[in-house]
Amino acid sequence: MARAGVTPQRLTEAGAELADEVGFDQVTVSELARRFGVKVASLYSHVRSSHDLKTRIALLALEEMADRVSDALAGRSGKEALAAFADAYRAYARAHPGRYAAARYRLDPDTAAASAGVRHARMMRAVLRGYHLAEPDRTHAVRMLGGIFHGYVELELSGGFAHTPVDPEESWNWIVDSLDAQLRAHRASPASEE
Numbered sequence: 001m002a003r004a005g006v007t008p009q010r011l012t013e014a015g016a017e018l019a020d021e022v023g024f025d026q027v028t029v030s031e032l033a034r035r036f037g038v039k040v041a042s043l044y045s046h047v048r049s050s051h052d053l054k055t056r057i058a059l060l061a062l063e064e065m066a067d068r069v070s071d072a073l074a075g076r077s078g079k080e081a082l083a084a085f086a087d088a089y090r091a092y093a094r095a096h097p098g099r100y101a102a103a104r105y106r107l108d109p110d111t112a113a114a115s116a117g118v119r120h121a122r123m124m125r126a127v128l129r130g131y132h133l134a135e136p137d138r139t140h141a142v143r144m145l146g147g148i149f150h151g152y153v154e155l156e157l158s159g160g161f162a163h164t165p166v167d168p169e170e171s172w173n174w175i176v177d178s179l180d181a182q183l184r185a186h187r188a189s190p191a192s193e194e
Contacts, residue, residue, distance in 0.1 A: 006036055008046045012056040019057060019098025024105070027098070029053055058105035059115050065092050065103055066116040069123055078130040079180040085127050086149055086176055093153045100153070131183040141183060148175065 011032060018035070019027050029050050033040040047053045065088075072088035073081055093100035107115060124142050133141055152175065155161060161168045 006038065006043070006046060008056065011036075011043065011046050011053065012060050015053050015057045016060055016096075016099050016102070019102055020096050021098065024054070024057070024098045024101035027054060027057065054102065054105055055107060055111060057099070057102045058107060059111070061096070061099035061103040062116040062120065064096075064099065065089065066119040066123070068092055069120070073123060073127070079176075081127045081130060082145075082180055082183070083176050085123065086145075086172075089149055090153055090156075090172065093157060097157050100157075104150075128183070132187050133183070137186050141186070145179065148179065 014032055014035060015027050018031060022031075027050075029043050029047060030040050032053070033043050036043070047056065068091070069085055069088040072084040076084050107117070121142070124145065125138065128138055128141050131141070152172065156168055161171070
């Protein structure tokens with residue numbers, strides 16, 4: 001019998017905490033059972049499998065990040081919005097590296113469509129509205145920003161910048177400034193905007 005207080009939500013939160021401690025790839029139902037002091041079988045009344053647990057953690061992380069980014073973007077536009085968006089993701093990844101990894105867990109199409117991932121895409125496109133990009137440039141920009149932000153954060157989290165004397169914060173600001181300049185250079189004419 002599971003201990004009182006063991007619920008799918010509590011298991012998800014504990015799994016997210018575990019992911020931040022040991023890495024998302026190391027999260028298992030067995031490890032959570034040890035932490036709760038229960039048998040593995042008793043947790044399967046709350047989660048169907050390790051995949052189900054990881055999906056729940058991914059959904060939690062996507063929701064948390066979307067909330068943080070939304071708060072950061074409030075009242076901002078243009079370069080200020082771009083920097084706020086980027087900084088919110090980076091801060092979340094630094095504070096919650098396991099959850100950040102979970103947010104990239106592959107979800108089935110229906111689950112992804114119902115997740116906060118949709119909010120992320122909308123917020124990115126809202127930031128880009130300030131640059132007046134027409135399609136397909138807007139979609140190219142979404143992909144470019146996602147790739148650059150994710151790549152930088154991954155390298156930073158893995159210690160990739162620890163061997164150089166240049167402060168990673170300086171590089172981050174330089175990248176955001178460069179992206180802003182690049183996006184402004186691709187500004188659509190008013191007639192071509194959607």
